[in-house]
Amino acid sequence: MTNTTSPITLGHAEAATPIAPGRTPWEQEAIGFVIGFALLALLPLIFGDTYARHILIMAFIYAIVASNWDLSLGYGGVFNFGHLALFGIGVYAYSLLTKLAEFDPWIALFASGVIATLAAILVTIPILRLKGIYIILVTFGFAQLVMQVIISQSAITGGTQGLVRIPGLYVFDHNMVRDGKSAYFYIALALLVASTLFLRVFVRSRAGASIVALRDNEEYAVSRGVSIVRQRMLTLAASAFFTGIAGAFYAAYQRNASIDVFGMSLATIILSMVLLGGTSTIYGAIIASFVLTIFAEWMADFGAWRPMITAVLIIGVMLAYPSGLVGMIKASWGAVAGRLKRPA
Amino acid sequence: MSALAEILFGGLFQGSLYAMMAVGLALVWTTIGVFNFSHGVFMMLGAYIAWQLIELGLPAAVAFPIAVVVMAGVGWILQASVVRPxxxxxNIVLVVVITTLAAGSLIENGALTIWGPRSKQIPALIAGNATIGGVGVSLHQIAIIVITPLILAALWVFLNRTRLGLALRAVAQNEDASHLVGLNVTALYGLAFAIAASLAGLAGIFMGGYRFMSPVMGSDPLLKALIVVVFGGISSISGPIFAAYLIGFFEAACSYYFGLYWTPALLFGVLILTLMVRPEGIFASRSRGLA
Structure with missing residues (x-):
């Protein structure tokens, strides 16, 4: 990053990273991060059956997609409604690379992330001059465009039928099918850890601070030398990489690809994870992904009532707690802490 | 000759349906400044209510107006429950997107539970067929082509010539000033939603008369209406109407010359190009802050 942003040179290099008031020190966050993910890594010991593990794997995938969406939506303030298209691009990139081009699955997984990133850069171009609702509409249009292209090229992509028998991932000679899904569980968890680490480091960096500055006061940020074009592209590209990888992993895990990933219902669920968790936290989206995925499973007996109950729940939380579950936790924690320690 | 007639007719027909949908979206956007993603569900619900009333034995001429009025009530309730608070x-724009999407999902799944997934059809406005310029058309479609401009004209008169309509437009232009002169802004928000919902319901009744109905029938028209509104400019009512017919003709010509598969892709390509060149839409003179 060029030094044009701060004309006043500071005495020491450590001051380069801006510390916002009320921000958790990184040491504390690192401890919480390690403990939290270590607990997740121990979950297969409790949940031995493959179905429970399957639910957890899906929750991890959704958590990656939702937390990356939080980067562009929450921190960047860019309403990218094509985020699920980036996920879908990951799904189809992996499927086509492994099935038609016969790439090694791991290379294809990585390449899918790169392809999704390139697609994100491409979609940034038309929205550079736009704001708010217009960004929603163009990115929404982009998602539909990608879907229509995939449907129309049915000779390669399988069209509305989708693709089946997609090669899965492998770990040396380990049998991926008969291990009670534990290999896929740990790969998904590793991806979530990598993605979360990347997102948290990004939002705590100078670049992260600059995209928040652009969101909160664009004129001032631009006048201080933050490039809106470069930072917006950076935001979307950064949010796309792990989203694409999550899509590729989803395809490898499910062993099939279908056009449903572009549908409104998945987008609504993931978006509610982002908003339910509370934007601009990263962790909120991850927590909400677990809560919603497990909640949806827990309600499996309700059948047709399930989506309706979920919808009512989403509306209820949005009306009562505009800052989402994290705001809800903070508010109740504040009430508890207030009782324990009365302010002077 | 027959190619031209086919494109002209197809464009007029699709354009009419898009205009009915897009006007409601634009009305809500200009007055409240939010995008209603449950608009497509309004369309579906209007059609199902009409179907249910006819099933109960009411004649179509009675059932259709009742369904439209019921839809106005639905719009009002939805506004009061998920938008007004x-x-x-x-971050109202974003939060309303998610609450209206959730409300749409609620209504859609509710319709699925009540009426089931089996396709239904409601009677056409006018039964029978005709041949015009070498193209076979149904009288139902002709009726839609004729009725829609009348309804849109009535809406224009309402918005430009009546006190209530002017009040709606005043809220759209300057909310604070409307408060100051004593307009009941909350009620006007409800009215905007009610009008939008009844127009969408009417579009649903039109559509249910020539195509099979299903609980998800509204999602594609909503998408097209979004394109129309963006294309025509979000800040006015007349812009989306012109754009609706233009898109209707464009779509009819595309599917005639390039086939049905390429039409949506071409349409979105045109949309993205339009937004890059003129983000405020091609028919807009002024915009609501682009935010």
């Missing part, structure tokens, strides 16, 4: 929040 959020007004004044800093």
């Amino acid at each position: 959020l007004i004044g929040r800093p």
Whole structure:
């Protein structure tokens, strides 16, 4: 990053990273991060059956997609409604690379992330001059465009039928099918850890601070030398990489690809994870992904009532707690802490 | 000759349906400044209510107006429950997207539970067929082509010549000033939603008369209406109407010359190009802050 942003040179290099008031020190966050993910890594010991593990794997995938969406939506303030298209691009990139081009699955997984990133850069171009609702509409249009292209090229992509028998991932000679899904569980968890680490480091960096500055006061940020074009592209590209990888992993895990990933219902669920968790936290989206995925499973007996109950729940939380579950936790924690320690 | 007639007719027909949908979206956007993603579900619900009333033995001429009035009530309730409490929040645009999507999902799944997934059809406005310029058309479609401009004209008169309509437009232009002169802004928000919902319901009744109905029938028209509104400019009522017919003709010509598969892709390509060149839409003179 060029030094044009701060004309006043500071005495020491450590001051380069801006510390916002009320921000958790990184040491504390690192401890919480390690403990939290270590607990997740121990979950297969409790949940031995493959179905429970399957639910957890899906929750991890959704958590990656939702937390990356939080980067562009929450921190960047860019309403990218094509985020699920980036996920879908990951799904189809992996499927086509492994099935038609016969790439090694791991290379294809990585390449899918790169392809999704390139697609994100491409979609940034038309929205550079736009704001708010217009960004929603163009990115929404982009998602539909990608879907229509995939449907129309049915000779390669399988069209509305989708693709089946997609090669899965492998770990040396380990049998991926008969291990009670534990290999896929740990790969998904590793991806979530990598993605979360990347997102948290990004939002705590100078670049992260600059995209928040652009969101909160664009004129001032631009006048201080933050490039809106470069930072917006950076935001979307950064949010796309792990989203694409999550899509590729989803395809490898499910062993099939279908056009449903572009549908409104998945987008609504993931978006509610982002908003339910509370934007601009990263962790909120991850927590909400677990809560919603497990909640949806827990309600499996309700059948047709399930989506309706979920919808009512989403509306209820949005009306009562505009800052989402994290705001809800903070508010109740504040009430508890207030009782324990009365302010002077 | 027959190619031209086919494109002209197809464009007029699709354009009419898009205009009915897009006007409601634009009305809500200009007055409240939010995008209603449950608009497509309004369309579906209007058609199903009409179907249910006819099933109960009412004649179509009675059932259709009742369904439209019921839809106005649905629009009002939806506005009061998921939009009004959020007004004044800093991120209202985004939060309303999710609450209206959730409300849409609620209504859609509710319809699926009540009426089941089996396709239904409601009677056409006028039964029978005709041949015009070498193209076979149904009288139902002709009726839609004729009725839609009348309804849109009535809406224009309402918005430009009546006190209530002017009040609606005043809220759209300057909300604070409307408060100051004593307009009941909350009620006007409800009215905007009610009008939008009844127009969408009417579009649903039109559509249910020539195509099979299903609980998800509204999602594609909503998408097209979004394109129309963006294309025509979000800040006015007349812009989306012109754009609706233009898109209708474009779509009819595309599917005639390039086939049905390429039409949506071409349409979105045109949309993205339009937004890059003129983000405020091609028929807009002024915009609501582009935010």
